[in-house]
Amino acid sequence: xxxxxxxxxxxxxxxxxxxxxxxxxxxxxxxxxxxxxxxxxxxxxxxxxxxxxxxxxxxxxxxxxxxxxxxxxxxxxxxxxxxxxxxxxxxxxxxxxxxxxxxxxxxxxxxxxxxxxxxxxxxxxxxxxxxxxxxxxxxx
Numbered sequence: 001x002x003x004x005x006x007x008x009x010x011x012x013x014x015x016x017x018x019x020x021x022x023x024x025x026x027x028x029x030x031x032x033x034x035x036x037x038x039x040x041x042x043x044x045x046x047x048x049x050x051x052x053x054x055x056x057x058x059x060x061x062x063x064x065x066x067x068x069x070x071x072x073x074x075x076x077x078x079x080x081x082x083x084x085x086x087x088x089x090x091x092x093x094x095x096x097x098x099x100x101x102x103x104x105x106x107x108x109x110x111x112x113x114x115x116x117x118x119x120x121x122x123x124x125x126x127x128x129x130x131x132x133x134x135x136x137x138x139x140x
Contacts, residue, residue, distance in 0.1 A: 006100030006138075007079040011086075014065070018092040027092045029065070029117065036096075037063045037119035044069065045105070045114040054105040054114070058128040058137070063119040066105075067094040071112030078102040080138035088114075102134050 016034055019026045031038040045054055055075075066075055072089035079101055086095050087107075094117075097103055105114060120126065128134045 006098060008077045008082050008084045008101065011077050011084075011095060011097050011101055013086060013088075013093055013095050016067075016092045016094060025092075035063075035065055035117065039117045039119070040121050041118040043116050043118070045116075046112070048073075048108040048112065048114075050108070050110070052108065054108075055103045056129070058102045058134050059099050059126050060128065060137075061099050061120065062126050063099065064097045065094040065117040066097060066103075067091060067115045067117075069113040069115040071109040072107075073105055073109065073112050073114060074107040076104040076106065078104075080135050091115075100138065102128075102131065 014034075016027045016029055019028070029035060029039075048054060066088065068088035069091050072087060075086045075088060075095050075097075077084050077086065077095075077097065088095060089109075108114075128137055
């Protein structure tokens with residue numbers, strides 16, 4: 001059972017620090033300073049074919065910060081009652097996705113890189129991969 005309000009209004013785009021340098025910008029993300037969790041896993045999606053979708057699942061306990069490290073894509077978040085589309089297209093902005101939110105990542109631009117910082121190591125038990133199962137999970 002969820003012990004917090006798990007709805008799309010608690011998933012926010014956050015601005016990360018951006019240090020400008022003529023040789024190239026840098027963004028730094030630190031545990032429990034820029035994120036409300038310790039990063040235990042990092043992964044990234046790239047070379048996503050045009051028209052493909054990623055995600056299509058929810059997590060029971062995992063928090064994620066999703067960043068468009070390069071290019072752009074849309075993240076559809078869904079709490080079982082409401083949906084919202086967030087476009088990510090700047091590497092110093094990320095979408096904080098809380099547990100109990102269905103997410104789909106769509107509309108990848110050519111060369112897009114989806115960079116994800118996660119609060120937990122991979123665990124198949126944390127995934128909800130069926131939308132019907134997700135809706136049932138949200139009822140409890």
